[in-house]
Amino acid sequence: MTDTNLRTPLYGWHARHGARFVPFGGWEMPVQYTGILDEHRATRTAAGLFDVSHMGEATVSGAQAALFLDYVATNRVGDLAVGRARYTLLCAPGGGVVDDIIVYRTGPQSFLLCLNAGNTPGDIAWLSEQAKSFDCIFRNASADYAQLALQGPQAVEIAARVAPPAVHLADVPRFSFVEILLSGAPVLASRTGYTGEDGFEFYLRPDQAEPFADALLKVGADLGLKPCGLGARDSLRLEAGLPLYGHEISREISPLQAGLGWAVKLDKPGGFIGRDALAAEALAGPARRVVFFILDDRRVARADMVVSAGGKPAGKVLSGTVSPMINLPIGSALVERAALDSGAALTVNIRGSEVPLRLAKPPLHKSAK
Amino acid sequence: MSSIPDDLRYTKDHEWLKPAGDGTALVGITDYAQTSLGDIVYVELPKAGAKFEAGATFGVVESVKAASDLYMPVAAEVMEANSTLESMPELVNEVPYGAGWILRVKLADPAAVAKLLDAAAYAKLI
Numbered sequence: 001m002t003d004t005n006l007r008t009p010l011y012g013w014h015a016r017h018g019a020r021f022v023p024f025g026g027w028e029m030p031v032q033y034t035g036i037l038d039e040h041r042a043t044r045t046a047a048g049l050f051d052v053s054h055m056g057e058a059t060v061s062g063a064q065a066a067l068f069l070d071y072v073a074t075n076r077v078g079d080l081a082v083g084r085a086r087y088t089l090l091c092a093p094g095g096g097v098v099d100d101i102i103v104y105r106t107g108p109q110s111f112l113l114c115l116n117a118g119n120t121p122g123d124i125a126w127l128s129e130q131a132k133s134f135d136c137i138f139r140n141a142s143a144d145y146a147q148l149a150l151q152g153p154q155a156v157e158i159a160a161r162v163a164p165p166a167v168h169l170a171d172v173p174r175f176s177f178v179e180i181l182l183s184g185a186p187v188l189a190s191r192t193g194y195t196g197e198d199g200f201e202f203y204l205r206p207d208q209a210e211p212f213a214d215a216l217l218k219v220g221a222d223l224g225l226k227p228c229g230l231g232a233r234d235s236l237r238l239e240a241g242l243p244l245y246g247h248e249i250s251r252e253i254s255p256l257q258a259g260l261g262w263a264v265k266l267d268k269p270g271g272f273i274g275r276d277a278l279a280a281e282a283l284a285g286p287a288r289r290v291v292f293f294i295l296d297d298r299r300v301a302r303a304d305m306v307v308s309a310g311g312k313p314a315g316k317v318l319s320g321t322v323s324p325m326i327n328l329p330i331g332s333a334l335v336e337r338a339a340l341d342s343g344a345a346l347t348v349n350i351r352g353s354e355v356p357l358r359l360a361k362p363p364l365h366k367s368a369k
Numbered sequence: 370m371s372s373i374p375d376d377l378r379y380t381k382d383h384e385w386l387k388p389a390g391d392g393t394a395l396v397g398i399t400d401y402a403q404t405s406l407g408d409i410v411y412v413e414l415p416k417a418g419a420k421f422e423a424g425a426t427f428g429v430v431e432s433v434k435a436a437s438d439l440y441m442p443v444a445a446e447v448m449e450a451n452s453t454l455e456s457m458p459e460l461v462n463e464v465p466y467g468a469g470w471i472l473r474v475k476l477a478d479p480a481a482v483a484k485l486l487d488a489a490a491y492a493k494l495i
Binding site: 031032035036037038231235298299300302321322324327351 | 411434435
């Protein structure tokens with residue numbers, strides 16, 4: 001652990017709750033408290049509380065804020081209603097992914113962006129530069145926010161316990177958000193998440209993060225709420241089939257290869273950065289695809305292991321772990337489309353053995369055998 | 370604080386060895402090792418009769434986040450692998466010096482055990 005890694009406002013809180021720390025994206029973050037398997041299962045059966053304050057935030061405001069965002073984003077932004085959020089990619093001219101983000105429309109001419117932690121400095125620099133051509137103000141707002149995610153079947157019930165009686169958090173639709181007082185603190189509560197479960201992501205002032213986390217743990221204790229670290233965050237999102245930047249999407253893996261074409265609106269008026277390259281790729285069909293899989297084995301597939309089709313190398317594993325719900329290894333892989341189309345049996349090389357790979361549709365813990 | 374029983378011998382790769390006094394020994398991984406690995410989900414074990422030199426890789430322990438090689442502390446032949454680990458790999462986390470033992474081996478040279486680290490020396494390492 002180096003001193004140069006940043007710490008979130010909850011660092012001391014994590015330590016007091018028995019966290020083990022790892023460096024991640026320039027931050028010293030809790031990887032686990034009671035254990036990844038335990039925390040993952042708690043989130044799927046009750047609820048988990050995650051510190052995601054390492055994520056970056058930015059604000060865009062002004063007459064051309066929507067126009068600017070529609071230019072840099074693959075998805076539609078301009079038609080977002082106030083109080084609504086949307087997932088989108090930011091692409092480079094060649095179609096590679098710069099980052100995947102969530103955009104929140106906080107007002108007629110104002111937006112909040114949530115950026116991946118490791119990409120934040122690059123995103124800020126790149127977006128600032130692009131924003132200069134538009135009548136808008138782009139601001140790095142990361143220092144203004146702590147962020148907590150509350151996810152699981154009991155998450156909404158737990159959140160409701162810290163909400164004022166007049167606010168019905170259960171009525172907030174998925175991908176909508178409200179700005180209210182929770183446990184006495186002004187919070188932007190969005191019905192979004194990165195686990196495949198119901199729940200909220202909370203944006204709040206850094207100095208209010210600890211009391212808020214304490215309040216949630218207290219009211220959620222009898223419902224089984226547990227603090228969860230980045231280890232469980234990763235196994236949950238992989239099991240749910242959600243991409244992680246640097247794995248399923250990157251400068252080398254386009255949204256179309258990653259199966260995220262639904263977030264790419266090629267016919268957006270005015271186009272967007274990367275549009276022409278992606279349109280050409282859509283026409284030809286992506287040459288390789290991200291797929292998700294389950295192994296009927298005990299050995300775990302790990303990133304960079306070679307995937308073969310009919311015994312011939314055809315791709316590689318992108319992410320791999322064990323599903324704590326079905327107790328089988330799961331993962332994602334990048335495979336040549338020709339190999340997928342051929343129907344040849346897929347295998348992954350684990351320490352010299354070719355282990356059969358069963359393609360599956362996420363959520364992987366609910367995928368039929 | 371990591372548990373380091375006094376009556377065991379240790380390696381710098383965080384394995385422990387417990388001689389039975391009759392030329393056989395039990396082998397496992399230390400409390401420090403299981404804590405570092407996190408939740409263990411599978412242990413790849415050798416078959417009875419397999420022989421290994423000191424320092425040779427005899428198996429693999431898979432945790433949620435990574436796979437780690439297991440190294441034989443002293444030259445030995447495998448008599449038995451802990452078959453309970455097949456259904457309960459978490460025993461290595463929960464009882465690393467007891468029910469979480471990994472191998473029972475026949476020592477090629479019982480005198481070699483004295484060259485392993487004692488508890489005090491291992492404690493200094495970690």
